[in-house]
Amino acid sequence: MSVTGDITLDNLRRDHANRFVKAVISRGKGPDGNGPATVERYLKQVSPVITTAIREFELPITNPFIGVTIPNKSEGQRKPRASFSTAELRAIQEACRGKNDQRRWAIAMLSDTGARLAEVVGLRKSDVVLDDPVPHIVITGHPQRRLKTPASKRKVPLIGEALWAAQQGMQTAGDLLFPDFAPRQPDSPVNAASASAALNKWLKDNKLVREGQTIHSFRHTMRDRLRHVEAPKEVADAIGGWARQSVGDGYGDGYELAKLKEYMDKL
Known part of the structure; x- marks a missing residue:
C-alpha cells in the first residue's frame, strides 16, 4: 500500500508496477540498493498472485506486473560458470x-x-x-x-x-x-x-x-x-x-x- 495506495485491483496500472520496482531497489542495503536479481525474485512472487486474482474475479484488465522493466537486468545476471577441462x-x-x-x-x-x-x-x-x-x-x-x-x-x-x-x-x-x-x-x-x-x-x-x-x-x-x-x-x-x-x-x-x-x- 505504501507504493500503490489503497486502490482496488482493477485500478492497478503499469505505473504502479514501475513504482513497485523502484521501491524494491531503493530498500536495499547496498550503495545501489537491491540488485536486479532481488527485484526479479519479488516480481515472481507478486505477479502470479495478481494473475490468479484477475482470473478468479474475471477482471477486464491485464496484469501490469507482467513484462515490467527491471533496470540494469543484464548487468545483474550471473556470469556463466565455467566447466572443467x-x-x-x-x-x-x-x-x-x-x-x-x-x-x-x-x-x-x-x-x-x-x-x-x-x-x-x-x-x-x-x-x-x-x-x-x-x-x-x-x-x-x-x-x-x-x-x-x-x-x-x-x-x-x-x-x-x-x-x-x-x-x-x-x-x-x-x-x-x-x-x-x-x-x-x-x-x-x-x-x-x-x-x-x-x-x-x-x-x-x-x-x-x-x-x-x-x-x-x-x-x-x-x-x-x-x-x-x-x-x-x-x-x-x-x-x-x-x-x-x-x-x-x-x-x-x-x-x-x-x-x-x-x-x-x-x-
Whole structure:
C-alpha cells in the first residue's frame, strides 16, 4: 500500500508496477540498493498472485506486473560458470583420492555423476545400490533432502570416481552416505549452502579451480562430457535430472540404467 495506495485491483496500472520496482531497489542495503536479481525474485512472487486474482474475479484488465522493466537486468545476471577441462577434472579427482575423506568423497561423487550438491550430500546408504549389474544411486526426495523438480527423481549409474566414493561412504557409520553433512536435527534438511562453502573453499585453497569455476561446475562439465560422446539429449537429461522440455519427454519409463551406463562409460 505504501507504493500503490489503497486502490482496488482493477485500478492497478503499469505505473504502479514501475513504482513497485523502484521501491524494491531503493530498500536495499547496498550503495545501489537491491540488485536486479532481488527485484526479479519479488516480481515472481507478486505477479502470479495478481494473475490468479484477475482470473478468479474475471477482471477486464491485464496484469501490469507482467513484462515490467527491471533496470540494469543484464548487468545483474550471473556470469556463466565455467566447466572443467579433462586435465582439471583429473587433477581434482586425484586430489580427492589423496585426501580420502568424506568431503572429498562427495566431490568425487559430484565429478562423475553431474548431480546437484544437495542431491549428493543428502544421499542415504539405502539410496546406494552396489550389488546390481549396474551399480547406481537412487536420487529421491526424503525429509533430509527435497528434490528441485519432478525430473530430479532418477537413478544414476556409478562409474569411475563416483563408484569409488560410494564404496568408501558405505563404510561410514549412520544412515547418510556422507555423515559429515548430517543436519543437527534428524528430520532437518542437509545444509547444502554450508557444504558448498566448505567444498568451494578447499578447491580454491588448493588452487584446483580458476575464475568462474565452483562446485556447481561439475554439473556443467557432465553436460559437456555427455555432448562430447554424442549422448542424446534425453540421455543427458535422464542422467542429470534436467527438466523435460516437452510433454512428450515425460511419456514412457525412460532409459534403462544399462543404456545410461553405456554412454557414461565413454566419458
